[in-house]
Amino acid sequence: MTEEPSATGAGERRTAWLPLVLVVSLFFLWGAANNLNDVLIAQFKKAFVLSDFGAGLVQSAFYLGYFLVAMPAGMYMRRFGYKSAVVLGLVLYAAGALLFWPAASLAAYGLFLFALFVIASGLAFLETSANPFVTLLGPPESGTRRLNLAQAFNPLGSIAGILIGQHFIFTGIERTPGQIAAMSAVERTAYFHGETHAVQWPYLVIGVVVLAWAVLIMFTRFPRAAAAETAAAPSGDGVLRRLLGDPRFIGAMLAQFFYVGAQVGVWSYTIRYVQANMGGTTAKEAANFLTAELLCFMLGRFTGAALMKYVAPVRLLLVFAAINIALTLYAVMSPGSSGAYALVVCSFFMSVMYPTIFALGVEGRNDDERKLGAALLVMTIIGGAVLTALMGAVSDHSSIATAMSVPACCFAVILLFAWRRGIPREVNG
Template identity: 85%
Template sequence: MQSVTEEPTSAAAPAEGEEQRTSWLPLILVVSLFFLWGAANNLNDVLIAQFKKAFALSDFGAGLVQSAFYLGYFLVAMPAGMYMRRFGYKSAVVFGLVLYGTGALLFWPAASMAAYGLFLFALFVIASGLAFLETSANPFVTLLGARETATRRLNLAQAFNPLGSIAGILIGQHFIFTGVERSSAQIAAMSAAERAAYFQGETHAVQWPYLVIGVVVLAWACLIVITRFPSLGTAKVSSTGRGVLRKLLGDRRFISALFAQFFYVGAQVGVWSYTIRYVQANMPGTSAKEAANFLTAGLVCFMLGRFAGAALMKYLAPVRLLLVFAAVNIALTLYAVLEPGSSGAYALVACSFFMSVMYPTIFALGVEGRSDDERKLGAALLVMTIIGGAVLTALMGLVSDHFSITTAMSVPACSFAVILLFAWRRNVSVVEVIG
């Protein structure tokens, strides 16, 4: 079996047309990763609602789904960056897919044992694999062309991510949600045997979908192993990781990107995690299966926003587009807080369109102009900020438990304000440089 690291650079570089003929399959495989982790991320939004029913959890307890998931990102992102720095992009991708598939397969015993803790561990393993995938794929895409178009190129590649997100929601909506809704009073009126059967049915609903996902992901890893990847043309490791980290962490511009990404991921995960909960709370009589349609609509808006954003960046600087989109989302999330009901739910749906460009734009602004060593470890640090999804989603759960899910939407509103500040400061610095 051939090595899973990138192919070494040959003595004679291939002609331009030849390189295009030999590299299209690796590029398709890399773009597919955006789809795969999108499906995993947004299945969590379904799991929160499903586990809340299956284990009779509070909003905070159900929110631990995201906490366990994004803790995996946080703890594994830096080891993933170091692994990629040592063994290359392809090896990191394969290892990440193996972890992803293994975590998905763990859902079967977790459901059989009705063990919420084991589910959380399985999600941690999945997220650990995704940390490898995201750390590898995002900087890889920025290397596939001119530096001037790196941000637009990453936005375009990320446009395939919401396709996976939509697929994840549809899988959850049609193959995990059972459509059986029982109030607390109805559950209390059940016999012990009926109650156990109800909870068991809700728990087992996740087994087959995640079994299929695990098998597909592991098969995809095998496909990447046997595919020849072209040389990325990157430099060999030229300095110690400690020295590179010291340089990155001493750069105020890079630190500001870390903060912006932390709050963005927290806002995105928070809005999507509690959209179903918000709709059910403010539109009485709506089942979880019906409420999932709002989440699906939001993901469609997110996908359209990715393509629209990539097109708009031909005419408007990415940082300025980020500034405008952040301002719009502050208004939309505050509207959802002040006007609960169907109009507030539609505001959350629209919010996804304007979130679309934020992650790739902040990411590209964070790594632009950096050496290969700095780009790889910088990517790992930026992926670590995904812990914002754990922290802010848990915070929203606490606010919801103490006040209401409607009030909890003020948390992403504040997060978008942080992104607005980041974009404004970066835009000012760009204007000063041009001036």
């Protein structure tokens, strides 16, 4: 399962279209898994009668998998290459999805959380390998724009995930605590049983599709990116020390931690925000706002990639972060339909943040540093676990509107990163 030597001539590059399509498809696949979690939070809150903090553990378990597995994934990729890492990632993804069947049969919330951890472990392999691979497929100076364009296909998967959840997981049946308390024991058991088992078939199908994709990739010729650079890269001694001793790289890690926390937090609690501030809205109806967010996110990705022809990526990052501070603070101060629409628009301006921060983190590094650097940047996705749980705690003690102050603070950190990374350097020449 080793990779083929990279093409350096135009003729061989023309024959590599299938591997490139398969790599881009990975952005779609992990987008679907990530945003199905937003549906699961609302679904498990009903099925297991959870607090906002307890439901937020869905994201905590998921992003803990990213944090713990990203570095082993980077080491595995350095040893066995991109293709092997992708196939192993898909196998883990499928295994986690298939675990949803016994978890639902046992009505075990803990087993659901473990299944999500396994899925995230697979996605850690996929993201660690796909992101740096895309930055190598062309001139270094356009790596940031190229990654933004590839990442534009990620929201398509996210939208697919939401639609799967909205139409195949959400039952449309809402029961108040009073109505549940008035049920007989048999009725209550049947209600919770139906809500829990709603996830079985969608995740079974996902698991089978992902396994089939792993087999397809296994038997596809997969070129090695930048073979000459890989051969010239150092053995790896001191690579980690160099990365962690570089303030610019540490800045990228911090910015990515807070960005992922902001993105996951806003999307995870959009349904909750709409239901809490727009009375009478069911979870199935509120999911339309989440779909609108993802459409804005996808539009923002393509728009951002186009704007980067004319505007420096770091400057665009700074402007978008400033706009999102204003939008999330508006959602805090004006809970209701206008606040919900502000969160929808916020997704447009979040669009360029992850790939831009990622590309800035690995910019100008040799292949060995890029692989370990990618692993470290993927580890910062733990921000989705930490800050989403924090939002849940704030919501339980105050309100879901107040909890939106957490992503507002995250965007302030990103603004500071963009200013320190780009503006002083431009001013000082």
